Amino acid sequence: MRVSAHTGSGHRVVGANAGGLRYLDSSSGCLVRICSPEEDPALWDRYLAGALNGYRHYGVQDALDVEALADGRSTSLFLVAIDPDGSVVAGLRAHGPHATADDLPGFHPWIGTAGEAGLRASVDAKVPHGIAESKGGWSTRTVPRRPELGALVARGVVHVTWLLDVRYGFGVSPLHQLESYRSSGARQDPGIPAVSYPDERYTTVPVWWDLSDLSAATPAQRDLIAVERAQLLEARRS
Incomplete structure (x- = not known):
């Protein structure tokens, strides 16, 4: 059954029965769950803990601002990948739709x-x-499937953008991570100079996913997006 749920941010998002939506990523073997923070506060806390650990590893934890995020009100949906042993090993969060550039962190x-x-x-x-x-994409460094988890997070942007019922996904990417996002269809915004963010060690550019044209995605990623969206549609109907 398809229903709409209000998040704490005031946005209206596409959801399902309590606990959100889920699909199996065949490449990593992980169960992926997508929901709002208010649907599953405990899982939201696990996402934040994993993100904080990942950001700390690179010394950019101040960019995460966990205290501001903790109540979940600024997040419309989040996604986590759960290993067969029950560990949360990757995630990202999304917010929108947005009406102006200044609304976009x-x-x-x-x-x-x-x-x-x-x-x-x-x-x-x-x-x-x-x-x-x-924002806030991360994957654990303690499992051997880091490439698969990185690809999972990149596809996750497409899924949460679709679930929020908008055409465009926006994000920022350091140059070293750009190819991963490109694999799921992201395009660098042309003509926009890079900035040093979150600090001078990183050269960062804005990227867009246009859900009406994911032709830039790799064939493998396009196939997985289609398979996973079918699972999401089935879960949304149940």
Whole structure:
């Protein structure tokens, strides 16, 4: 049965029965769950704990701002991958839809830079079609399937954008991670200069997923997106 649920952020999202939606990632063997923080507060806490550990490893934990995120009100949906042993091994969160560039936390690093006007114009052009931002992607460093988990998170952006019923997914990516996001159809916003974010060690660019055109995704990722979306549709009907 398809229902709509209100999140603490005030956004209306596509959901299912309590506990959210789920699908099996055949490449990693993980069960993937997608829900709002209010649907499963304990699972939300596990997502935050994993994200904090991942961000701490790279010394950028201040960019996560766990205290501000803890109540879940700024998150519309989150996704976690659960290992067969029950461990949460990857995740991301999303919020939207957004009406202006200033509503997008990922836009803020460009404020006051040479790319601000161009990125603002890019956002404004897409707002009528709907924009959701995905952030806080992470995967554990303690399992041997890191490439599969990275690909899972990249596909997850497509799934949460679709579930939020918008056309465009927005995110920011350091250059070293760009190929992973490109694998699921992301395109770098052309002509927007990179910024140093979250600190001077990283060169970061804005990226977009256009759900009406995922032709840039790799064939393997496109196939998995289709298989997983079918599972999500079936779960939403049940």
